Amino acid sequence: MLHIIYNPTAGKRRAEKNVAQVEKILQEKGVAYEIHATCEAHDGERIARDLTERGETEIVVLGGDGTLHEVLNGLVDPSVCTLGLIPSGTGNDFAANIGIPLDVAKATDIVLNGEAKNTDYIEMSDRRCMNVGGIGMDVDVLERCSRGKMHGKLKYFSSLIKSVFAFKGYPVTVVIDGKESKHNALLVDVCNGKVYGGGIPICPKAEVADGKISAMVVDNIKGKFELLKALMILMKGKMLEYPKTSYCLCDEVIVTPEKPCVVQLDGELYPDLKFHAKIKTGLKFYRP
Numbered sequence: 001m002l003h004i005i006y007n008p009t010a011g012k013r014r015a016e017k018n019v020a021q022v023e024k025i026l027q028e029k030g031v032a033y034e035i036h037a038t039c040e041a042h043d044g045e046r047i048a049r050d051l052t053e054r055g056e057t058e059i060v061v062l063g064g065d066g067t068l069h070e071v072l073n074g075l076v077d078p079s080v081c082t083l084g085l086i087p088s089g090t091g092n093d094f095a096a097n098i099g100i101p102l103d104v105a106k107a108t109d110i111v112l113n114g115e116a117k118n119t120d121y122i123e124m125s126d127r128r129c130m131n132v133g134g135i136g137m138d139v140d141v142l143e144r145c146s147r148g149k150m151h152g153k154l155k156y157f158s159s160l161i162k163s164v165f166a167f168k169g170y171p172v173t174v175v176i177d178g179k180e181s182k183h184n185a186l187l188v189d190v191c192n193g194k195v196y197g198g199g200i201p202i203c204p205k206a207e208v209a210d211g212k213i214s215a216m217v218v219d220n221i222k223g224k225f226e227l228l229k230a231l232m233i234l235m236k237g238k239m240l241e242y243p244k245t246s247y248c249l250c251d252e253v254i255v256t257p258e259k260p261c262v263v264q265l266d267g268e269l270y271p272d273l274k275f276h277a278k279i280k281t282g283l284k285f286y287r288p
Contacts (some may be wrong), residue, residue: 001024001032001033001034001056001058002031002032002034002058002060002065002084002111003033003034003051003056003058003059003060003203004019004022004032004033004034004035004036004038004060004061004062004086005036005038005044005047005048005059005060005061005062005063005067005071006018006019006035006036006037006038006061006062006063006067006086007037007038007044007062007063007064007066007067007088007089008037008038009066010062010063010066010067010089010090011086013091013224014088014089015062015063015088015089018062018086018088018104018187019035019088020061020106021104021108022062022086022104022108025104025105025108026108026154029112031112035116036051036259038063038067038070042070042142043070043109044061044063044067044070044071044074045070045071045073045074045284046069046074047071047074047136048071048072048073048074048075049074049075049076049165050075052074052077052081052266053076054073057080057081057082057083058082058084059071059075059081059082059083059084060083060085060086060111061083061084061085061086062085062086062088063088063089064087064088064089064090064091064092065089065091065093065094065130065131065266066089066266066267066268067089067269068083068085068094068130068266069128069129069130069265069266069268070203071083071129072121072128072129072130073128076131078121078128078280078282078283079282079283081255081283081284082116082284082285082286083109083119083245083283083285083286084110084111084285084286085100085107085285085286086104086107086108087099087100087101087102087107087110087112090198091156091160091196091197091198091199091267092129093131093132093193093195093196093197093198093199094130094193094266095107096191096195096199097131097192097194097206097208098119098132098193098208098285098287098288099287099288100287110286110287110288111286114286114288115286115287116284116285116286116288117209117284117285117287118209118225118281118282118283118284118285119208119209119283119284119285119287120192120208120209120210120211120212120279120280120281120283121192121280122190122192122213122265122277122278122279122280123277123278123279123280124190124263124265124273124275124277125273125274125275125276127265127270127273128265128280129190129192129216129265129266129277130191130192130193130266130267131191131192131193132189132190132191132193132197132202132203132266133189133190133263133264133265133266133277134187134189134190134263135172135185135187135188135255135257135261135262135263135264135275136165136167136169136170136185136186136187136188136189136218137163137167137186137187138187138189138196138264139143139261139262139269140163140166140167141156141159141160141163141197141262141263142159142264142267142269143262143269144159144160144163145197146161146269151176153215156197156198157197157198157255160197160200160231161231164227164228164230164231165224165227167186168220168248168260169184169185169186169219169220170184170185170257170259170261171183171184171257171258171260172184172185172188172255172257173255173256173258174188174217174253174254174255175253175254175255175256176215176248176250176252176253177251177252181217181246182274183217183219183246184219185217185218185219185220185222186218186219186220186221186244188215188216188217188218188253188255188266188275189202189203189215189216190213190215190253190277191203191206191213191214191215191216192206192213192214193208194206195205196267200234200235201234201235201236201237201239202216202234202239203216203239203240203247204238204240205240205247208227208285210249210281211279211281212250212251212279213249213250213251213252213253213277213279214247214249215247215248215249215250215253216239216240216245216246216247217245217246217247218230218239218242218244218246219244219245219246220244221244230242231243250279251278251279252276252278252279253275253276253277254275254276254277255275256275257275260272
């Protein structure tokens with residue numbers, strides 16, 4: 001039995017159209033399924049928890065990165081579950097990372113006929129992260145997005161431009177697999193996926209099934225010209241080559257900021273979360 005959890009408001013209500021198409025395909029193929037719609041924040045997590053507590057293991061997310069994040073955090077035991085994804089959000093970054101097309105029929109075919117492959121995720125204290133988690137400028141961007149009036153990818157990019165020139169960084173202590181270093185950081189990210197923010201190639205070397213966290217620290221950048229240069233490098237997917245970027249593969253990352261700060265996981269903001277990231281394996285995910 002496939003259990004489809006979908007967010008009706010995802011992708012400017014694109015999800016509503018997509019779920020009708022998916023239902024038609026499943027009915028034509030005689031596949032047993034149930035539809036579970038979210039109505040408010042955290043519903044995806046609650047529904048996934050209720051389903052997996054009663055022993056259901058085949059879960060399909062029809063929505064964006066936020067819905068996927070909620071569902072991942074609701075799974076009682078990810079190691080016994082199989083996830084599918086019908087991308088229907090605004091950014092659909094994790095779908096892009098693992099090669100799931102936006103075409104509903106093709107994405108559904110991957111769930112029905114594809115292979116459920118081992119896929120990593122990141123555990124951040126008591127939360128889970130499917131794609132990218134971090135502190136610093138990316139949090140500042142998301143906070144600006146929440147206050148802005150624009151929508152979609154344009155909103156994110158506009159907020160990114162503002163943050164590039166306004167965010168000043170802050171002192172942090174970073175411990176990666178037991179090795180400590182201190183930084184005045186622009187951002188610290190732990191990556192499972194390559195892109196975030198609607199397609200920004202933050203960490204092209206990240207792989208979703210290598211059993212490692214791709215950890216990157218970008219030290220604070222001063223000067224408008226240097227900031228513009230760094231932004232162009234980021235958009236070209238070459239931030240790991242930037243002189244102020246430190247990068248490595250690891251199993252565990254602990255970040256202690258000088259002052260309390262907000263952590264983002266898959267674009268969701270957590271004001272009081274301790275930044276203690278570990279790699280987790282064993283989740284099965286339908287992907288090409």
